[in-house]
Amino acid sequence: MKRRLRNRITSEAELNLIPVMNLFVGLVPFLLLSAAFVPLGGMDVKIPAAAAKEIPADKKKDLSVTFEIKNGTLVIAGYYNDFTQPAPGVSGVFSTNDSVNILAYLAEIKRNHEKIEMSLLHVHEDTKYEEAIKLLNIIRSKDEFKNVLLATEVVE
Amino acid sequence: MVRRRQRPAAATLNITPILDIFTVMLIFLIASYSPEEARIKKSAQLELPKSTMSLSHVPKIQVEVTDDYVKVNGREVEGVDPKMDKNLMWMKVREKVKSVSKKENEPILLMADKATTFKHVDRTVAHLAAAGFGEIYFLTERHENLPEGTLITPTEGGAQP
Numbered sequence: 001m002k003r004r005l006r007n008r009i010t011s012e013a014e015l016n017l018i019p020v021m022n023l024f025v026g027l028v029p030f031l032l033l034s035a036a037f038v039p040l041g042g043m044d045v046k047i048p049a050a051a052a053k054e055i056p057a058d059k060k061k062d063l064s065v066t067f068e069i070k071n072g073t074l075v076i077a078g079y080y081n082d083f084t085q086p087a088p089g090v091s092g093v094f095s096t097n098d099s100v101n102i103l104a105y106l107a108e109i110k111r112n113h114e115k116i117e118m119s120l121l122h123v124h125e126d127t128k129y130e131e132a133i134k135l136l137n138i139i140r141s142k143d144e145f146k147n148v149l150l151a152t153e154v155v156e
Numbered sequence: 157m158v159r160r161r162q163r164p165a166a167a168t169l170n171i172t173p174i175l176d177i178f179t180v181m182l183i184f185l186i187a188s189y190s191p192e193e194a195r196i197k198k199s200a201q202l203e204l205p206k207s208t209m210s211l212s213h214v215p216k217i218q219v220e221v222t223d224d225y226v227k228v229n230g231r232e233v234e235g236v237d238p239k240m241d242k243n244l245m246w247m248k249v250r251e252k253v254k255s256v257s258k259k260e261n262e263p264i265l266l267m268a269d270k271a272t273t274f275k276h277v278d279r280t281v282a283h284l285a286a287a288g289f290g291e292i293y294f295l296t297e298r299h300e301n302l303p304e305g306t307l308i309t310p311t312e313g314g315a316q317p
Binding site for chain 1: 204205210271285295296
């Protein structure tokens with residue numbers, strides 16, 4: 001007996017796009033809302049323990065460096081003995097736009113001193129935040145000054 | 157001759173282009189998604205200063221300072237004017253930060269507009285330090301390709317070699 005070959009009418013399977021669309025309609029708005037199109041960075045700063053206290057004293061002959069930002073200038077000064085004895089030859093005044101010379105001077109301080117014990121940054125009150133961050137970025141680009149402390153006003 | 161009225165063909169929606177767009181957008185957004193950065197809640201009008209430093213982690217306590225207000229975790233602390241130096245007023249900020257912190261000396265993310273006078277930032281940081289929070293992270297806009305020594309001039313914008 002011949003088997004009649006039946007012509008099978010096979011219907012093509014249709015792709016159901018509803019779950020895919022559900023996924024897109026749900027995920028895309030969520031990711032768009034949470035996306036940060038501007039890469040964010042940050043700088044951690046340490047503050048001397050409890051702003052009301054004095055900076056704790058440390059070793060005697062290691063160099064401590066202060067940075068002061070005031071009126072568009074950066075004043076760099078070095079001290080020994082807990083900031084009581086100025087370090088000869090460690091003193092400079094730079095324009096805040098003069099990053100090349102600032103970095104060169106910091107490199108020179110590093111070459112001439114074995115260890116830099118502490119560095120302190122003081123920003124004059126009228127300085128703009130952006131300028132302070134810019135200089136902090138420059139100072140911290142040198143490993144020796146990575147842990148620069150931010151000297152803030154004393155409060156009760 | 158009888159003309160048969162033909163039914164107009166049903167319009168079909170071609171969703172292929174929509175799927176193309178969604179697929180590309182989804183791949184891009186998944187690749188750029190960062191759960192850490194998504195946690196940062198800063199005001200839209202805040203313009204951050206630029207730096208080359210990257211943020212190692214995002215602290216849970218977020219303090220936003222401008223010349224006019226102080227916000228803690230997105231909520232403005234009522235009655236606080238950064239221009240004033242009244243201790244009683246700043247106690248509110250200290251109390252607010254202590255109330256949202258879960259442990260001592262928890263790190264704080266500080267966000268300030270680039271045009272903010274540093275005095276107000278300094279004052280905020282001083283009060284946070286006095287309250288026992290000595291680890292502060294300044295939030296900035298990261299510029300990875302900024303070569304050493306290149307500055308961003310605040311007024312002119314753009315990098316100068």
